[in-house]
Amino acid sequence: MSAPLLEVKSIRKTYPGVIALSDVTFDLKAGEVHAVVGENGAGKSTLLSVMNGLVAPDSGEIRIDGQPVVLNDPTVALANRLALVHQELVLCPNLSVAENIFLGREPAGRLGKTRAMLNRMAKDLLDQIHVNLDPSRAVGELSLNEQQIVEICRALACRPRVLVFDEPTASLNDDQVVHLLAVIRKLKANGLGIVYVSHRLSEVMQISDRVTVLRDGSVVATRDMAGLNEAALVALMVGREHKPGQSAYKERRCGDVALETKAIGKAGVFDDISLQVRTGEIVGIAGLLGCQREAVVRAIFGDQSIDRGEIRVQGRKVQLRSPRDAIAFGIGFMPADRKREGLILPMSVGDNIAMTILRRLGRLGFMKRRQRNATANSLVRTLAIKTNGLSQLASQLSGGNQQKIVIGKWIARGGDIVIAEDPTRGVDVGAKFEIWRTIQDLAEQGKAILLLTTELQEMMDACDRILVMSRGRVTGHFHRKDFSAEAIAHCFVA
Amino acid sequence: MTVLEFSTPRVAPFLLGLLRDPIIWLILLIFAVGTLTSEYYFTALNIENLMRSIAVIGLLSLGMTVVLLTGRIDLSVAALMIFSVIVGVVVMTEIGPMLGSRWLVRGNTYAGPIVPVILIALATGIAVGALNGIGVAYFKVASFIMTLVSLTALRGFNYVLTNGHPYYLKAPFYSWIGDSKMVGIPISFVIFLLVLLALMGFIHGTMRGGRFYAIGGNEKAALYAGIKTQRYVVLAYAISGLCAAIAGIIFTARLKSVDAPLAAGYELTAIAIAVIGGSALAGGVGSPWRTLLGSVAFAAGLNLLAIWGVGTWYQNLAIGVVLIISVGLSQMSRKKTQA
Numbered sequence: 001m002s003a004p005l006l007e008v009k010s011i012r013k014t015y016p017g018v019i020a021l022s023d024v025t026f027d028l029k030a031g032e033v034h035a036v037v038g039e040n041g042a043g044k045s046t047l048l049s050v051m052n053g054l055v056a057p058d059s060g061e062i063r064i065d066g067q068p069v070v071l072n073d074p075t076v077a078l079a080n081r082l083a084l085v086h087q088e089l090v091l092c093p094n095l096s097v098a099e100n101i102f103l104g105r106e107p108a109g110r111l112g113k114t115r116a117m118l119n120r121m122a123k124d125l126l127d128q129i130h131v132n133l134d135p136s137r138a139v140g141e142l143s144l145n146e147q148q149i150v151e152i153c154r155a156l157a158c159r160p161r162v163l164v165f166d167e168p169t170a171s172l173n174d175d176q177v178v179h180l181l182a183v184i185r186k187l188k189a190n191g192l193g194i195v196y197v198s199h200r201l202s203e204v205m206q207i208s209d210r211v212t213v214l215r216d217g218s219v220v221a222t223r224d225m226a227g228l229n230e231a232a233l234v235a236l237m238v239g240r241e242h243k244p245g246q247s248a249y250k251e252r253r254c255g256d257v258a259l260e261t262k263a264i265g266k267a268g269v270f271d272d273i274s275l276q277v278r279t280g281e282i283v284g285i286a287g288l289l290g291c292q293r294e295a296v297v298r299a300i301f302g303d304q305s306i307d308r309g310e311i312r313v314q315g316r317k318v319q320l321r322s323p324r325d326a327i328a329f330g331i332g333f334m335p336a337d338r339k340r341e342g343l344i345l346p347m348s349v350g351d352n353i354a355m356t357i358l359r360r361l362g363r364l365g366f367m368k369r370r371q372r373n374a375t376a377n378s379l380v381r382t383l384a385i386k387t388n389g390l391s392q393l394a395s396q397l398s399g400g401n402q403q404k405i406v407i408g409k410w411i412a413r414g415g416d417i418v419i420a421e422d423p424t425r426g427v428d429v430g431a432k433f434e435i436w437r438t439i440q441d442l443a444e445q446g447k448a449i450l451l452l453t454t455e456l457q458e459m460m461d462a463c464d465r466i467l468v469m470s471r472g473r474v475t476g477h478f479h480r481k482d483f484s485a486e487a488i489a490h491c492f493v494a
Numbered sequence: 495m496t497v498l499e500f501s502t503p504r505v506a507p508f509l510l511g512l513l514r515d516p517i518i519w520l521i522l523l524i525f526a527v528g529t530l531t532s533e534y535y536f537t538a539l540n541i542e543n544l545m546r547s548i549a550v551i552g553l554l555s556l557g558m559t560v561v562l563l564t565g566r567i568d569l570s571v572a573a574l575m576i577f578s579v580i581v582g583v584v585v586m587t588e589i590g591p592m593l594g595s596r597w598l599v600r601g602n603t604y605a606g607p608i609v610p611v612i613l614i615a616l617a618t619g620i621a622v623g624a625l626n627g628i629g630v631a632y633f634k635v636a637s638f639i640m641t642l643v644s645l646t647a648l649r650g651f652n653y654v655l656t657n658g659h660p661y662y663l664k665a666p667f668y669s670w671i672g673d674s675k676m677v678g679i680p681i682s683f684v685i686f687l688l689v690l691l692a693l694m695g696f697i698h699g700t701m702r703g704g705r706f707y708a709i710g711g712n713e714k715a716a717l718y719a720g721i722k723t724q725r726y727v728v729l730a731y732a733i734s735g736l737c738a739a740i741a742g743i744i745f746t747a748r749l750k751s752v753d754a755p756l757a758a759g760y761e762l763t764a765i766a767i768a769v770i771g772g773s774a775l776a777g778g779v780g781s782p783w784r785t786l787l788g789s790v791a792f793a794a795g796l797n798l799l800a801i802w803g804v805g806t807w808y809q810n811l812a813i814g815v816v817l818i819i820s821v822g823l824s825q826m827s828r829k830k831t832q833a
Binding site for chain 1 (some may be wrong): 707708714718721779
């Protein structure tokens with residue numbers, strides 16, 4: 001019997017006050033996809049960091065091909081042909097796609113890198129995963145999704161034997177997920193061992209041969225995927241039965257039109273976008289990568305200008321020159337990239353929540369601290385934000401709790417219109433459900449909600465109506481009773 | 495006809511790119527205005543002066559460009575350029591008596607061998623630069639603080655080591671560096687061009703050189719790609735230190751003396767030139783070639799002010815204004831490309 005490709009034995013890692021991993025054992029065979037699932041804070045990231053040499057374990061050992069190795073540096077991990085696809089996008093915006101893919105392992109050309117060769121090699125890699133992307137473009141110009149593709153190619157470029165995917169599909173749309181899974185199957189057929197970490201259980205079910213469930217830093221179970229269903233998996237993760245795919249959708253009565261755009265357009269980006277969101281209504285904008293729905297909602301939030309058309313709030317025509325104007329008209333925006341756009345990570349939970357209502361909390365320029373704490377505390381309670389106090393830093397919270405702060409910020413402000421962009425990205429199953437319920441509650445309270453998600457199913461679960469965009473134009477419009485994934489997907493490419 | 499069609503695609507993009515570059519037009523404008531307003535501007539003597547001043551500030555800016563590429567800053571360059579020469583002289587005057595010869599004559603005139611002084615100065619530049627880099631990269635001191643401390647400490651050292659009096663440097667080779675010309679081009683400018691070529695070869699030609707762009711673009715990405723980012727940061731500062739030492743040698747060779755307070759404020763000039771040349775203070779953008787253009791524009795502009803009889807006070811004011819305008823413009827253009 002040959003030794004497994006990768007073995008992680010009795011790994012233990014503690015941080016001051018926290019046991020991140022206790023006695024975690026994990027193995028990976030060649031030609032296998034082994035998924036690691038668990039709620040945020042279960043220890044997945046720490047385990048991945050240990051495998052990748054970013055974090056040194058307190059005890060335990062790692063074996064590759066049965067040989068013990070000390071991975072004290074990502075370089076060493078790479079030398080052992082163990083590559084990681086990062087969840088966050090760690091790319092150089094000033095370099096080209098090709099340069100980013102081969103950064104740190106450029107082919108040794110005579111006297112320097114030959115750009116053409118790099119571009120050709122990058123093109124080959126991109127073709128492998130069926131993505132049409134110009135390798136000479138600067139990464140800074142790419143959308144979030146395209147950057148994720150570059151990140152994946154980066155890992156593939158070093159011809160790894162063990163490939164670790166950390167939430168690779170967090171910002172991909174359904175189409176690209178299908179492509180990615182196809183690529184992973186191909187890699188698996190080539191004999192690679194693949195560690196797959198994702199919150200999207202449907203993918204995990206599709207792709208994995210085995211699954212290891214982590215909870216609170218320990219392995220709860222390692223099972224063959226065959227014969228396991230989603231409900232059972234979720235039960236293992238959270239330690240209780242939990243109905244998946246639930247969006248807490250409730251029938252509501254919708255009121256007057258709160259937000260309306262009339263044929264707004266921006267040269268070269270989008271054109272002739274008309275939409276209406278009534279109070280108490282959740283309207284989704286669906287579309288593939290590059291459909292420019294992100295630009296549309298940013299225009300509604302005053303962050304991008306429009307050349308044509310008009311935006312109406314509560315029936316009144318408004319000029320939005322900046323987010324400040326939009327906020328004054330009661331529009332709130334929860335961006336997808338919450339770490340960079342939604343929160344100020346080094347600031348405390350309380351300060352982040354209070355950010356939208358500073359004027360109300362001020363007296364003669366001083367903050368009314370007691371009132372701030374009261375507001376923030378009540379939101380922490382209603383949203384069930386897990387924090388050990390208002391003074392804890394936002395950066396120390398898990399993704400789900402961070403997202404709740406972003407929501408709380410706009411609840412505190414009390415505007416009538418909320419734009420939510422991918423509110424559950426990178427959020428674990430339990431928190432996901434709570435976030436969807438909160439969004440439904442907001443609608444119930446009469447707020448008009450504009451929703452963007454990468455997963456179409458989530459959007460169909462949550463929305464009253466869905467608009468579909470393709471290449472900067474509206475190509476479809478569905479009411480809840482007519483929702484069908486096929487019909488909507490048909491409009492994606494119209 | 496065919497010949498023309500064949501050759502244009504190769505040369506044209508470069509020339510067109512050059513013409514589209516506003517800094518070229520700025521340089522031409524300065525020269526045009528200078529030639530029109532002063533009969534001295536476009537004379538061999540003035541152009542020679544111009545080249546000498548470009549050589550010194552250009553060298554500082556080249557080093558600064560490399561440090562800026564990594565997203566950091568080096569405020570110590572001006573103090574270091576003087577310090578390295580002083581160290582060279584002081585070490586040699588200490589060694590002299592051990593060998594039984596007196597190299598310090600008539601009070602403060604150094605008359606000993608000059609090549610060791612130059613070598614010690616270069617080594618000092620590299621060493622102090624590397625120290626800056628180690629502080630920034632390994633001890634995680636903010637580069638602004640680290641090099642501001644170096645600036646202050648080195649200025650202090652300069653006074654301690656010289657006792658507040660200038661050293662006079664008497665050596666034929668030193669005078670040759672400072673005064674001679676090669677086919678009408680001052681030696682100092684030739685040295686500058688050689689450093690420029692070497693740096694361009696390193697940064698654009700080799701894989702290692704490209705690392706500076708990666709580190710400045712996203713340090714974490716570079717680290718995750720297995721690049722030893724800390725070493726490259728130290729290397730960037732060492733290059734800056736070396737450039738500063740070379741600048742110091744050229745500068746003092748022209749003056750034939752070295753004095754503690756010389757070259758005060760040159761670090762800001764170096765930053766201004768790098769930024770005018772398109773380097774981003776946030777890192778990841780810039781090139782030695784563009785810094786050359788920046789230094790030509792800058793030196794030509796200052797030279798013009800001097801010819802017009804504008805005093806040094808106003809010249810400094812002009813440096814400040816130009817720096818803030820160019821930083822502002824580069825930020826605005828960056829916002830545009832991002833939107």
